[in-house]
Amino acid sequence: MSYAEVNGIDLYYEIHGTGEPVILLHGGLGSGEMFTPMLSDFTARHQVILVDLQGHGRTADIDRPIDLQDMARDVAALIDHLGLVKPDVVGFSLGGGVGLRLAILAPEKIGRLVSAAAGIRRSAGFPDILEQQKQVNAASAEFMKDTPMYELYQRVAPRPGDFPRLLDKIGESMQRDYDLTEEVRGLQVPTLIVGADADMVPTSHFVEIFNLLDGGLRDGGWDRGGRPKGGHALAIIPGTTHYDLLDSPLFAPVALSFLDQAD
Template sequence: MKRYAFLFTFILLITSIQMNAQQTTSHYAAVNGLKLYYEIHGKGYPLVLLHGGGSTIESSFGRILPLLAASHQVIAVELQAHGHTKDIDRPLSFGQDADDIATLMKELHIEKADFLGFSNGSTTCLQIAIRHPELVNKLVLVAALYKRSGMPPGFFDGFEHATLNHMPQPLQDAYLKVNPDDQKGLLAMFNRDVARMKVFKDINDADIKGIQVPSLVINGDKDAVLPEHGLELSRLLPHGQMIVLPGVHGEAIGEICTPGKTSKQPELTVALMEEFLKK
């Protein structure tokens, strides 16, 4: 009987995922001069997904988005110069990205949401919580950076001589998948991300301490963002928690550049996220 009960539960889960997948819609919104691309998946309490640098929705969240959409209304966004969202003649910064998301939420008439960011997307999540705290219910921060010391020595020096050849091929392919033959757009995205990281400044401790929402920090034990930095961030956040999982940058969520394409770790990570979000 237990076996049949398990199979029945499994079938219900798959059916729920498939039904929500059919509810996916793609949109553009006029936001602060941008034609901002976003997707809505599933139903439930809003959960905003913010991708990593040089990434798309699919390359950052392709493994976990269908699982999250089974119980949330997922709003996944591609930020300035990334994926379907074209670049414009305007500075790019984490603060500007945060303001763009805040404007999008007002356009969608969403008063408050949970936020899940990966890498650069996590830094944007922190800026949303600092600049627009009324919009945030909970934060999930995967490989979040808030201080330059959170990266290994020499990391930022590498941007001084970075070229497109240094960009991981899966990320280049992901951009070209949604923008076929747009090498100019690919280079613009790369240059934007490099320029932003060159001038990255620490977020003040006082601003981090001012984030009053429950926050879950997730790091890989071999992450590009040092686990020690993640622990420091989780302790600085007034309602912070931390999970360290085995693996490299993004492996916990099955990001496109990570090994183990058949790993079950993304499912485990989603289960941990769901437990946090539903408390």
């Protein structure tokens, strides 16, 4: 358990196990603890680096917006700080978006990427979800006091009173438009796109991302010659939603199966 002074932030991280390194990036209003139930699956074959992103978990917020590109730069700087050589990255939701941006900004720094439950275009979200996101602000802190997210923040955050401020900044981030279509089309890092079969975006959006990565456009062939040229893959986890995807016993095996493929 330690902090790294990188990119203007004191970034909290933990290292578990030995082997080829993999960085796990949590979802919004969470922390690296989100991966605790599957940690032993990953440490059986990998050194795991759990990161608490800006304003989350044990990483205190700083005077900048919550921006996924900034968070990606934080992780890139942490990779350099730790002297890691092309670690793999697994990200969920917010962390999945950070992982995608890291692969776009610094493809030379990482090996493989698993991006779970992360869209590449704000407008892909279901209309009711986009409306709900407009309600995320400091005023909603009172209604979240019985939630696991609030309990976690109060237990581990350096400044527990910052929770309303974090909600304000997360809400502002959710309202910013984005479209990574062209960037994803040219993605150089072998990437597994993962979605729940009842996620915050239509299942077709994950298929769209896979199509941009040259996947699902032709028969794969007996010799697998029709598979995506970049080594990309797609997985839809059955019987899950955005909110319990990490609870599925399938998540870790699916992610590890992709990470452990020979290049």
